[in-house]
Amino acid sequence: MNYPMIIGIDDTDSKEGMCTTYLAAVLIERLKIYGTIRDYPLLIRLNPNIKYKTRGNAAIALSLELNRIKDVQNVKQTVIAAVEEMAVFSDENTNPGIVFIERECNEMKSDLALFSLRAVRDVLKISEAENMLVKYGISKRGFKNKRGLIGALAAAGFALTGLSDFTYELIAYREKKRWGISRDIDRNSVLAADSATFPDTWDTVDHENERIVFAPHSPDPILFGIRGNSESAVRAAFSMIKSEPVERYVIYKTNQNTDMHLIDTRIDEVANDRSYILKGKVSKDPISIEGGHVIIKISDNGAAIECVAFEPTKGFRNVIRKLMIGDNVTVYGSVKDGTMNLEKIRIDSLIQKELRNPICCGKRMKSRGKGQGFGCPKCGAIRKEQEIEPLERNIQTGFYEVPPCARRHLAKPLVRFRCHET
Numbered sequence: 001m002n003y004p005m006i007i008g009i010d011d012t013d014s015k016e017g018m019c020t021t022y023l024a025a026v027l028i029e030r031l032k033i034y035g036t037i038r039d040y041p042l043l044i045r046l047n048p049n050i051k052y053k054t055r056g057n058a059a060i061a062l063s064l065e066l067n068r069i070k071d072v073q074n075v076k077q078t079v080i081a082a083v084e085e086m087a088v089f090s091d092e093n094t095n096p097g098i099v100f101i102e103r104e105c106n107e108m109k110s111d112l113a114l115f116s117l118r119a120v121r122d123v124l125k126i127s128e129a130e131n132m133l134v135k136y137g138i139s140k141r142g143f144k145n146k147r148g149l150i151g152a153l154a155a156a157g158f159a160l161t162g163l164s165d166f167t168y169e170l171i172a173y174r175e176k177k178r179w180g181i182s183r184d185i186d187r188n189s190v191l192a193a194d195s196a197t198f199p200d201t202w203d204t205v206d207h208e209n210e211r212i213v214f215a216p217h218s219p220d221p222i223l224f225g226i227r228g229n230s231e232s233a234v235r236a237a238f239s240m241i242k243s244e245p246v247e248r249y250v251i252y253k254t255n256q257n258t259d260m261h262l263i264d265t266r267i268d269e270v271a272n273d274r275s276y277i278l279k280g281k282v283s284k285d286p287i288s289i290e291g292g293h294v295i296i297k298i299s300d301n302g303a304a305i306e307c308v309a310f311e312p313t314k315g316f317r318n319v320i321r322k323l324m325i326g327d328n329v330t331v332y333g334s335v336k337d338g339t340m341n342l343e344k345i346r347i348d349s350l351i352q353k354e355l356r357n358p359i360c361c362g363k364r365m366k367s368r369g370k371g372q373g374f375g376c377p378k379c380g381a382i383r384k385e386q387e388i389e390p391l392e393r394n395i396q397t398g399f400y401e402v403p404p405c406a407r408r409h410l411a412k413p414l415v416r417f418r419c420h421e422t
């Protein structure tokens, strides 16, 4: 007989090093003697707007099948010891949390499904996680201010209740002696792996901006991560990459690239630190501001919101620059300080006509003053009204997205929309 246990872990790292996924990778090896991992380890991305996050607001869950019930305590001690050994406690923003789910009931499942989704879409209090843990007698270990219990419980909740949409990421880790020095990865092998496996893998290379984007530049243990829609796709790409030695690797199942963070609503319902899909009409022409950022305003039902394509979104800004007052759009992104940070846009309709001064003698006629029509400076002809003319838009309706170098972990790339639709 097997004994199931779900382990959730979060908030062990700091900007100077470590990574909760590496801790999980080490733990997976240490826990092997007690049983097997069911399905895949889960890598869950939570609300990307949480101010306490170190980088990508990740949390981890492992579903274990223990061989012997008497190993329950050994497993818990192994997990707690790994966190005590590896978490960066010196960082004031590191507040680790661990939860162990050992039994389940339907009420707990539905409460946890909601809690986990809220952790991706909403802002939670530590007490909400603690209340849930007490209500269902879930054993836990929280360190310092215990904020990590939020992410740990949310990740464990997804392991219990399942993900409706998911992708995979194969994360390869570096040898410890190389942490902090530049990564040695053969560029040509990465390009070859990408072209052999795209679109089943994505965000390995940003072709438009000529960048390899699957390897971080931070001093953490990650060498690179390959994202894709199946284990076989990420393995195929991995087998082609030449690099410095890989100390270990793990294939995670993840909510990355699923748009799980987006709430489909109306502009007047928007709150800061959440992410949305909003429909509206462009109500102010795009403006470029210092730093290269481009802003548009969209309105719907008397409410309006400014949406920004920041400089790092590179060529995506050219799409936004081409929008005009009257265009209908659906925007996707996170709201901070009352402004949406654009991740994607769907142009639903473009205005195709505009009112312009009539043409005479090969030139535009000049206004003669308010209500006095238009005159031709050459022949003196007068016309009463402007004329409706077709507009050259140089842009089409449809979806546009930020490039891979600017993609947020949870944002669903268009290549996944296409794969699903066909």
Ligand code: ATP
Binding pocket: 010, 011, 012, 013, 018, 019, 020, 021, 046, 047, 050, 052, 053, 054, 055, 056, 057, 058, 059, 093, 094, 095, 118, 119, 120, 121, 122, 123, 124, 125, 147, 148, 149, 150, 151, 152
């Ligand atoms: P890494 O990606 O390297 O693992 P990180 O970016 O995941 O780092 P953490 O160090 O885990 O960042 O910090 C995020 C903190 O915010 C955790 O304590 C987590 O429990 C908490 N948290 C996550 N989601 C929410 C939420 N929706 N509401 C409130 N707190 C949250």
